Amino acid sequence: MSNPGQGKAGGPDRRRNAAGRERNRSEPRGFSTAAPSERTRRADPARLVAFEVLRAVAADDAYANLVLPVSIRKHKLDKRDAGFATELAYGALRGQGTYDAVLAKCVDRPLEKLDPAILDALRIGTHQLLAMRVPAHAALDQTVGLARAVIGAGPSALINAVLRRVSSKSLEEWTAELTAGVTDATKVSSLTHSHPEWIVRALRQALVDHGRDVSEIEALLAANNAAPVVNLLALPGLGSLDEAFEAGAVPGELAEGSALFSAGDVGRLESIRTGTTRVQDAGSQLVARALAAVQLEPVQLEPVGPEAGGPEAAEEDARSVRPGTAGRSEQWLDLCAGPGGKSALLGALAQQRGNTLVANEPLEHRAQLVRQALRPLNPAVWTVRVGDGRTVAEDFPDTFDRVLVDAPCTGLGALRRRPEARWRRKPSDIAGLGTLQRELLAAALTAVRPGGVVAYVTCSPHPAETSAVVQDCLRRRDDVELLDAGAVLDDVSLTGSLAAGHESTAQLWPHVHGTDAMYLALIRRTA
Numbered sequence: 001m002s003n004p005g006q007g008k009a010g011g012p013d014r015r016r017n018a019a020g021r022e023r024n025r026s027e028p029r030g031f032s033t034a035a036p037s038e039r040t041r042r043a044d045p046a047r048l049v050a051f052e053v054l055r056a057v058a059a060d061d062a063y064a065n066l067v068l069p070v071s072i073r074k075h076k077l078d079k080r081d082a083g084f085a086t087e088l089a090y091g092a093l094r095g096q097g098t099y100d101a102v103l104a105k106c107v108d109r110p111l112e113k114l115d116p117a118i119l120d121a122l123r124i125g126t127h128q129l130l131a132m133r134v135p136a137h138a139a140l141d142q143t144v145g146l147a148r149a150v151i152g153a154g155p156s157a158l159i160n161a162v163l164r165r166v167s168s169k170s171l172e173e174w175t176a177e178l179t180a181g182v183t184d185a186t187k188v189s190s191l192t193h194s195h196p197e198w199i200v201r202a203l204r205q206a207l208v209d210h211g212r213d214v215s216e217i218e219a220l221l222a223a224n225n226a227a228p229v230v231n232l233l234a235l236p237g238l239g240s241l242d243e244a245f246e247a248g249a250v251p252g253e254l255a256e257g258s259a260l261f262s263a264g265d266v267g268r269l270e271s272i273r274t275g276t277t278r279v280q281d282a283g284s285q286l287v288a289r290a291l292a293a294v295q296l297e298p299v300q301l302e303p304v305g306p307e308a309g310g311p312e313a314a315e316e317d318a319r320s321v322r323p324g325t326a327g328r329s330e331q332w333l334d335l336c337a338g339p340g341g342k343s344a345l346l347g348a349l350a351q352q353r354g355n356t357l358v359a360n361e362p363l364e365h366r367a368q369l370v371r372q373a374l375r376p377l378n379p380a381v382w383t384v385r386v387g388d389g390r391t392v393a394e395d396f397p398d399t400f401d402r403v404l405v406d407a408p409c410t411g412l413g414a415l416r417r418r419p420e421a422r423w424r425r426k427p428s429d430i431a432g433l434g435t436l437q438r439e440l441l442a443a444a445l446t447a448v449r450p451g452g453v454v455a456y457v458t459c460s461p462h463p464a465e466t467s468a469v470v471q472d473c474l475r476r477r478d479d480v481e482l483l484d485a486g487a488v489l490d491d492v493s494l495t496g497s498l499a500a501g502h503e504s505t506a507q508l509w510p511h512v513h514g515t516d517a518m519y520l521a522l523i524r525r526t527a
């Protein structure tokens with residue numbers, strides 16, 4: 001696996017530095033001479049947090065990004081410990097594919113036969129040994145101590161022996177051994193970069209479909225294993241990045257009003273607490289801004305004259321054709337709004353321009369998050385509709401000027417944020433989501449007014465969730481046209497040349513743009 005943990009992690013106490021290296025240890029690969037049973041029985045709190053996260057993910061189907069902060073708070077970790085625990089938990093989860101292949105070579109029985117808690121402890125030990133530069137004796141002692149404290153004394157000899165074997169080679173040596181003689185390129189990439197083979201195949205196909213070179217797959221998979229920098233967004237007209245800059249943030253290079261923050265916990269910023277500055281991937285910011293910026297066709301009002309077709313009617317027609325933004329406020333719709341990240345940006349842009357936003361979300365608890373995200377805005381600007389997006393066209397046919405369909409998807413474009421997602425997702429998820437995605441896009445195309453635009457967005461580059469859905473919907477209607485999404489993205493990006501477009505749709509990539517792999521199609525309903 002690529003080595004994302006190196007040099008990144010913070011440390012938990014005075015013996016651990018920012019690279020995760022335990023200090024005052026002169027022999028990085030030495031081992032303790034004490035027998036496992038005589039060594040520490042205490043769990044280092046940062047390792048305990050990582051272990052709790054892995055257990056919750058495996059045993060309770062929990063999301064790492066939700067349980068990690070809870071566990072960090074429970075164990076009262078300071079900033080450095082929290083950084084170390086985050087790298088350990090996320091790294092062990094992302095690297096699970098490669099680490100399990102290594103462990104399979106070091107354990108004398110099939111991994112499925114191991115107690116799952118022991119396997120999680122071994123994954124945590126392996127990540128420290130192979131990707132965090134924690135000295136072998138510290139990784140061993142601490143992992144054995146963790147196991148003794150939380151699993152019991154029994155497995156300590158096994159864990160000690162297995163991790164000693166793991167530590168006998170570097171990550172590069174292990175991957176060379178694992179892939180020696182393997183001729184299937186997908187398998188090699190899968191083992192080297194710790195991704196399931198079906199995802200490697202899907203991402204490779206997505207690169208090709210978007211006109212990129214297939215050899216980029218290695219860089220893409222490696223980017224999925226690197227922790228993303230936190231992107232901030234100051235809500236237009238409402239937020240300011242000054243406080244973030246004072247705290248060490250630097251201006252974002254892609255999106256207006258954005259910043260990159262790597263100075264620790266963003267939660268301590270007042271502007272984040274008030275919600276006028278938000279954490280949002282630059283790709284998400286760009287697709288929302290693209291929808292807000294795209295040119296609309298003027299509204300065609302029904303002719304209202306004494307005799308349609310006569311000279312009075314022609315005069316009335318001329319007066320009733322109004323540009324989308326002049327003299328008439330626009331109505332925007334965010335069809336799949338929860339938890340409200342893009343709604344907040346769209347709502348702020350709508351407010352600046354005297355427009356309004358309806359944010360739709362079927363799940364009440366997520367609708368509540370949308371309301372929270374929209375709270376900094378003038379309440380007259382936005383409404384939250386709690387309902388199925390597929391019914392919106394019945395309530396509001398031919399109504400909205402701009403509609404965002406940020407469709408429920410597999411999230412294969414945000415694997416770096418969701419460390420366990422690659423192991424949880426199944427190829428069958430794609431088919432299940434495909435029907436919903438098509439129905440939501442079809443509803444949006446009916447709810448948008450003639451001349452208005454629908455943005456179809458996914459945080460997945462999988463062709464079945466992106467181009468296949470859009471092409472199907474385009475085939476079914478004769479009143480829609482695809483706009484050049486790449487050109488609109490270029491218009492709203494600070495660089496002006498993202499080169500994300502291909503055949504009128506656009507795809508952002510972690511390894512090229514440093515964003516999540518957001519897909520964007522802009523579809524205009526023709527008059």
Ligand SMILES: C[S@@+](CC[C@H](N)C(=O)[O-])C[C@H]1O[C@@H](n2cnc3c(N)ncnc32)[C@H](O)[C@@H]1O
Nearest residue numbers: 335336337338339340341342388389406407408
């Ligand atoms: C990718 S997320 C949207 C993310 C959001 N736009 C943001 O930027 O924060 C997809 C959302 O679609 C919602 N959803 C699922 N089924 C839906 C349906 N039938 N109609 C509308 N939304 C749906 C999910 O609950 C989820 O909140």
